[in-house]
Amino acid sequence: MSRFLIIIVLFIFSFQYYSQDFTQDYFLHAQNEKEKGDFKEGIEYMKKLFEIDSNKVDYLWLYAELLRLEKNYSLAEYYYKKVYDKEESRIYLRSLFYLAEMKKMNGKYDEALELYKKCKKKYAYDKKEYLYLKSTQEMESCLWLKKAKMDSASVSFNKTLPFNSSESEFAPMINDNKFYFSSLRADSISKSGEIISKNYKSNIYFLEGKDSSTLTLLFETNSLKEHHANITFSLDGKRIYFSSCKENLNEPSCKILMAYLVKDKVLEIDTLDEIVNEADANTSMPYIAHFDDKEVLFFSSNRAGGKGGMDLYYSYIEDEGKKYSMPFPVDKVNSPGNEVTPFYDSIDKKLYFSSDWHFGFGGYDLFCSPFLNYSFQKPENLMLPVNSTNNDLYLVRYNKQYYFSSNRSENNNSTCCSNIYTFKYKEKEIEHQVLATNELRTFKSLEDLNKKLPVTLFFHNDMPNPKSLDTISNVSYMTSYNDYVQLIPKYKKEYSSGLAKEKISDAEEDIESFFIEYVNQGVEDLEVFCKLLLKELENKSSVILTVKGFASPLAKSDYNVNLTKRRISSLVNYLKVYENGIFQKYLFPVHVDSTKLLIQEVPFGEYVAEKWVSDNPNDSKNSIYSRAAALERKIEIQSVNYLTQDTSLLLSAKKQLLNLGSISKNNKLKIAFEVKNIGHLPVEIDSIGVPCKCNSAESTFSILKPNETGIIYLYFDPIDYIGKTVKSIYVYTKNSKTPLRLVITAETN
Template sequence: MKFAEEQYEKGDYYYAKEYYEKALLYDSSSVSILWKYAETLRAYQDYPNAARYYGKVYEKEEARLYPNSLIYYGMMLKQSGNYEAALEVFKRAKKRYARDKRGFAYKKSREEISACVWAKSTIDDSADVVFTNLPETVNTKNAEFGHLVFENKLLFSSLRADSVHTNEEVYENDYHTHLYYSDKQDDKYTRADVVKELFYKKMNSGNGSFSLDGKRFYFSLCSEGEATYRCKIMVARYEDGRWADIDSLGEIINEPGTTTTQPAIGEVMGDEWLFFASNREDSKGGMDIYFSVIKNGNQYGKVKNFKSINTMGNEVTPYFDRENKVLYFSSDFHEGYGGFDVFEARFENNEFSKPKNLGVPVNSPANDLYYFTYGDTAYVSSNRIGSLFSKNPTCCSDIFKLYPTPEPEIEIPEETLEELNARLPVTLYFHNDIPNPRSWDTTTTVNYIDSYNDYTQMLPTYQKEYAKGLGSERARDAEEDIEDFFIEYVDQGVRDLQLFRDLLLKELQKGAKINVQVKGFASPLAKTDYNVNLTKRRIASLVNYLRAYEGGVFAPFMKNTAENGGRLVFTEIPFGEYVADQLISDNPNDKKNSVYSRAAAMERKIEIQSVTFIVEEDSLIQALTAEKRIIDAGVRKPGEKIEVEFSIRNQTSVPVKITAVTIPCNCIAVPEFDREFSPGETVRFKATLDTSDFMGHTVKSIEITTGYAQNLELMISVEVKE
């Protein structure tokens, strides 16, 4: 144990791991050994095994001895790509840490719930790029981190030992990071050489960025200190391919007693800025990104915390794209796929935008760092599956590059809406009786995003009402449970909508004619016919959102006036509460359960369920329409036979024949249709529902097929009571 701890403190996690494994052979039940072994596996970046052992620790001590055991358990599951399991662990952690809502553990758990939900919905996204790791002339089974390309050279740092045995034991204590370069000719990279002028025998050098005039080169120099590096930023004069006059920056930048590293130069509002990462006293937590304005090449202004992007976690590896005015950085706290993800903040209107995750393939469940661009190629350093390794597939980083897929000589038209449908269903949620409460209108002027914003502001009310009458522990669980609903479902619905919206617009701008089918649902608090109108208003709020988006970019497609012929229509199916969980309270005096419960809130929604092309010759998507699609038979006795009458009309200018009538059971009897409907003809027919086998709220459907794109669905609703 003592030897293992010594190796861990040195940063030799592989050696420490071997000796903790020997210790576990003597005592596999010791929580202390299990914890130290899990910590070592995490440091060694063996995510699946680290998750397993953090799980063992938590089973034994339930975060009493090691408060972060549950957080790390979830993080290791997440970094293994097991988002479903990680989500459940973080939900448990959020409840566990709810007593201190200002603390890191609670806020981290809350953030990770949102991140896991988001990651699940986007991890399979595809991008039109080539993504590959660099050849073994650059990457090794150790760790490489890319920094920049200059003068047809790739500059990077690599963690390599002078003497390493085949079982990865280091025989000389010189396992350091140094700067290397590889000559780059097109897609070829020569075998790497160390940058001799920036080589320090017993120290670690890395990173790199040139001044705007190319005459100064900033890099990091670090000394070892118990598994962490204490770093400072250095500057060298660069001329004729050589570095000289190396010196450290003053204490304005290199604050004593802190780590200051990863310099990056950018031009902002005509000034030269130095971005860097540091853990100085005013950081929001861990490492933060800071900046200082440089005057006359050697005068550094007051250091400022980049507050708009920094978090309680760590923000590192800044890189500024001078041409496009974008700051790239990595964070382990903003919403991401795993450990560190790459984000961008664009400089627009004299300020930096809210950070945006670059998505896949730039990011992965592992750690993704040191993003930078050169021409149309981007580079990122990652320890994801696919990196070179000796024993642990995610132990060490490689440098990867990505660039646009070459355009085909002949453009092949897309025949499917596979990418759009892969985003479905998109589910959007509403507060009770919203929009336009106590109204029988079937339409609304409300924009869904306004409704969503109002809804999320009501979270404290939901928590208070749902927790009423419960003991302190159960009340706290109820509050966390309803908040999880807002994070997992309400907020995620809007993010899904935004992704769907962008893909939909992309297809329409290609000239596609698209039909979007939207279904509405409601909790069973109001009467059935009222809920039908309510769900129509909810669908209308979605249509209003798209119509108003970006000043009306969808409007020409919705009006069928787009110059490219693109068209967007909606098929609305207002289900009311017909598929709602019938155990949900419909008692207006029991608002805790009928309005503010998670179960009731889950039912108040609309869903974008399918996307299809409009067939050119089908000027109308649906041949038959109904005066009333849904008939509510009210409250009836068991065994009653209910007769209802539907009125259907052929709304086309050609004869239409019914090809099939589908009913869910023998409980419904309908007449046979064996003739054509003339253009504009209306036919009334009776259907009989036998309630013998039903109790409570019941809805049964009749589906009429005509061969047109959309079938006609008719429904009978009834509440059967003794």
């Protein structure tokens, strides 16, 4: 070997040895900084390491972790994907989960949904563990988001508060015309859920009014590793409570302290006893409120016996802060995740808090739980734009103004650090009103209703009223739904039968996901829709719902048409009994001018079902219990319109779909549809749309007076058709954009 080649080899060997030495050094430093909570410094070490080697999966994983903890969600998503592409969660179990989480934090909800479905299968080996429960919850949350993201709270924002900075501001509080908040440079979150930092202390500051520019530190401590935040005041204003956290990420470090405040001087700081500050637990984020006619301390803690991570509790204060009752958990609010930053509004009787578990838009969302009938109720999301795809916490109210903290990307520091935001709810607008004849009409509430559509409801095979040719049913949809979900174990067993052992779990998860994603979601959508629909009817607006039917092709087509009619009938039955029959007066109005709720049925049956769904009655696995077949057995509320908005909607067909059964292609047919004017004004035919040259149509009338009936004929020549056939004509009326669709179906031979 030449001396030149020897020199080259020695150089390469020396460089590799040198590089390996430095990569390991950088890697260990980055790991150490992560353990200490200095994620930013850890990222700097990883950047240096990546200049040498950016391909090793261990390095990619550590970098992704640091980016997530530093709240750089966009870049964290990129590196979690690189990790998962290399090891598919075989080395790092949570790589898929965190990839899904970053997708959601970045607002990519559809992609997050698909990944959470994969997570649910991946972690199905232990359905009691957090990863499986959280993946299931997030899957349902993403389904909720599909429609929730179209709604928004009616608020006005002020995002430029003078005390916000490039550092981190959080935990706002107003008392005695002073604005208090906590501030921290390099915002990061410890395992306890408390916001702390390695190099800088979290402290409490105040301003003489929120518009003041003079910032004052409330008090200082000697310890460099003790962080104070989350101030709250006793009802008489004499005592303060706040969180004190020591910088220790590996064991509980947060407690609630109390002190006396005299002329802005903090005196006699003391720790609350172990009734509140339970040993071996983090206890933090206090808020004092007038609740249940008493002075009460709300707080967050991960004490033993809770539902998950940090839970919310409240304790009655006695003897001016010298005694505290045993804490009570807020059961309907607490979850397997984390509930933090409580604030009880004694005027509106609502508990506000943040959670990373309940259905939300990102990491931590803001929620409220109304206190009704001596109990806190199911949490309600405060919606966009109050919430964001990031972390929204520490909401408080002062008069009509709300304050909260968020690391949303609108502030100066992207998502790394938090600022304080403020908003007001806009005065309640008249969302819907009927004005004089020539004046405009607002349809905001109608738009809100249609945002909730379609509402899709699913059924078990041949339900309700199996083996029947009836077109109506006495079964309510909720009865049908409850019977359906009881069959989940049977669906799992049948759908997974004959599969290899390693495939059985995936098949069972497919069935479970179907019921979560479609069946259960349909019921939740129906409940939300009915509340809005009732509100609209109570505003004296007559409306018409268009409900379309489907069925999987197991029975004959004429049978399935009747089956879909029974399914639509079950929805009507549900409306009849909803909230003790509150819809009855709209479904069956006593007077001609009464507010009406009309149901326009479109029972298409099998003719629009996917042709690849099995219609073999001997193949029950695929024709009944498969996910594909189950997806076809449904009805949809497809649209809602005002009766006075579109005169075509006043023209109704006694039978909108006629099934002709088996017909010969050599016989030309004349089919009669009976139609009726169900409105208050005359209806004039403008035209009849005939999309197919094989059809023609004529009407026996040009104008129908209210309550009059008439006949519309459809002429059909089936000479060029064989098998299943669906044909339609469209009846347009004057001053109308939406036609009445009339449909025939047949088996042509």
